[in-house]
Amino acid sequence: MSAKPLAPAIDGWHTMDMHQPHLIGTRCIDCGTYFFPKQSSYCRNPACDSTDFEEVELSRTGTIWSYTNACYKPPEPFVAADPFEPYAIAAVQLEQEQMVVLGQVVAGVGVEDLKVGMPMELVLETLYEDEEDTKVTWKWKPRSASGAK
Amino acid sequence: MSQEIAILGAGMHPWGKWGKYFVEYGVAAAREALADSGVPWQDVRFVSGAATIRCGYPGYVAGATFAQALGWQGAEVNTSYAACASGSQALAAARTKILSGACDVALVVGADTTPKGFLAPAKGYRPEDPDWVRFYLGVTNPTYFGLYARRRMDLYGDTLEDFAAVKVKNAAIGSKNPRARYQKCFTTEEVAASAMVADPLRLMDICATSDGGAALIVSSVEYAKKIGKGDAPRIAAISTVTPTFASGVVEMPDIATDSAAAAGIEASSYRSSIPLKAYEEAGIGPEDISLAEVYDLSTALELDWIEDLRLAPRGEAAQLLRNGDTSVGGKIPVNASGGLACFGEAVPAQALSQVCELTWQLRGQAGERQVEGARVGITANQGLFGHGSSVIVKR
Structure with a gap:
């Protein structure tokens, strides 16, 4: 583990609670639509013209809508480890928010370990390191394997 | 009139x-x-x-x-x-x-x-741009194709052999198209032996850029x-409609879907919205279609499009493929040009090339690729940011 301080890969998109992190979204005060990434100046529900939003922490658990992996190094702005380590990606459905959020799956869990409908939870893990910080981002992790890490 | x-x-x-x-x-x-x-x-x-x-x-x-x-x-x-x-x-x-x-x-x-x-976004630090965000987090175009393909497998029982069969079909007909980039036949085994890109899709399941x-x-x-x-031949419809809020299908380049938490939301994804408008505008239905040119960015996506065009009930496109119905000579040939599998994507030209193919097919000038008695053709394509289109050409 690097001794560099932890910093979010994108500021303000999730809490920095390393045990029970949440994505930070917004919710329309008028119609209740959730937004991630945050949306705070206009509501995208065509039946709503609200300009009032509250910042909310999104559910940190959901179920897999679908999943895949990345076997090849993505182009910039992705910062890849050298050598590149393939990773799985999950699209996870959040029940209360009725939305699907993409994210990498934690290291060590491959597509062979995943299935549509599987319960997942949100964790923080390293995306890459730069000269000052270890940049962390949200990743999905099977709930059956929770507790460790 | x-x-x-x-x-x-x-x-x-x-x-x-x-x-x-x-x-x-x-x-x-x-x-x-x-x-x-x-x-x-x-x-x-x-x-x-x-x-x-x-x-x-x-x-x-x-x-x-x-x-x-x-x-x-x-x-x-x-x-x-x-x-x-x-x-x-x-x-x-x-x-x-x-x-x-x-x-x-x-x-x-x-x-x-x-x-x-890979098609890559502009440089800089731009978290307000969804296309930048998804690449930064490691989500490429094949990621989305892989998600859709895996969902077909888990929900409808599609197999890797089905996906490979789309490539084999399109390569076989595309080998007879002098305008195609790849004019070579492939076998299911060759598709299966190509490198994995975005599970379950391999290199030969995904279209190139040309x-x-x-x-x-x-x-x-x-x-x-x-x-x-x-x-x-006449253009009877051009549909470029958006999806309706709140689509539950995660689309390029978004990292999350809309939320359907508000009351009274009846969503439709844009792949299913676009052909409906085209049929309505042309005053015809899926039963009138002689052939379709669809955007096979991946092999599995051709199957999604067949269902979005209502040429098969949801989840049954693979059966159509297995029956040989989507081959030239079958009931409803799909991608008689060879599709993106044989062309690769040349973004601003691709939607027009689909209409070129329908034009030649409807005139009876498609040579060895000719769909006998073709009267009505439909195209479908999709791009970034909710842009897609469907064009109906008829004789």
Whole structure:
């Protein structure tokens, strides 16, 4: 583990609670639509013209809508480890928010370990390191394997 | 009364990795379309170009660029940018101009020279741009194709062999298309032996990016009759509608879907919205379709499109494929051109190349690829940011 301080890969998109992190979204005060990434100046529900939003922490658990992996190094702005380590990606459905959020799956869990409908939870893990910080981002992790890490 | 326009000419520069300036491809395609139509260049009064954007460069003013290359002759120009649907939007602009009576004949043209490998976003730190965010987090175009493909497997029981069979089918027919980039037959085993890119999709399940150009000469029906081409294929519909809120299908380049938490939300994804509008506009239904050209960005996506076009009930496209119904000679041939599998994507030209193929098929000029008795064809394509299109051509 690097001794560099932890910093979010994108500021303000999730809490920095390393045990029970949440994505930070917004919710329309008028119609209740959730937004991630945050949306705070206009509501995208065509039946709503609200300009009032509250910042909310999104559910940190959901179920897999679908999943895949990345076997090849993505182009910039992705910062890849050298050598590149393939990773799985999950699209996870959040029940209360009725939305699907993409994210990498934690290291060590491959597509062979995943299935549509599987319960997942949100964790923080390293995306890459730069000269000052270890940049962390949200990743999905099977709930059956929770507790460790 | 008629909302139709006639297709007088079609032309394409062969797809490949030629590395030339994109204007050369567009000019070659436009010249072929003009020759095919018999209309003198000087008589074209509207030039509608499909543009592309690459590597942060804000694009070329495509309509004017092509008009200049073909020789300024005082026509009005237009440029459309809508990612992969650019060609359809350029075509829609020409149709509007013709139907409003502002011109009789228009040239619609798109061409591209593509970089190698993944299509990548502009540089910088731009978390407000969803296309930047998803690449930063490691989500590429094949990621989305992989998600859709895996969902078909888990929900409908599609297999890797089904996906490979799409490639084998498209490669077999595309090998007979002199304009295709890849004119080689492949076996299921060869697909299975290619490298995994985005599980369950392998390299040969995913389309490449190519150089190419495509053009159409379109006119009012009255003009077509006047020059003795009253029986030319006609464009009966161009649909470029958006999805409706809140689509639960995660689409490029978004990292999350809309939320359907508000009351009274009835969503439809844009892949299912676009063909409905096209059918409605043309006044026909899926049962009238002779052949379809769909955007097989991946093999599995061809199966999704078949269902979105209502050519098979949801979840049953693979059965159609297994029956041989989607091959040329089958009940409803899909991608008789060879599709993106054989062409690779040349973004601003692709939607037009689909219409070129339908034009030749409906005229009975598709040679070994000919779909017997083709009367009505439909296209479907999709791009970034909710841009997609569907065009219906009929005889």
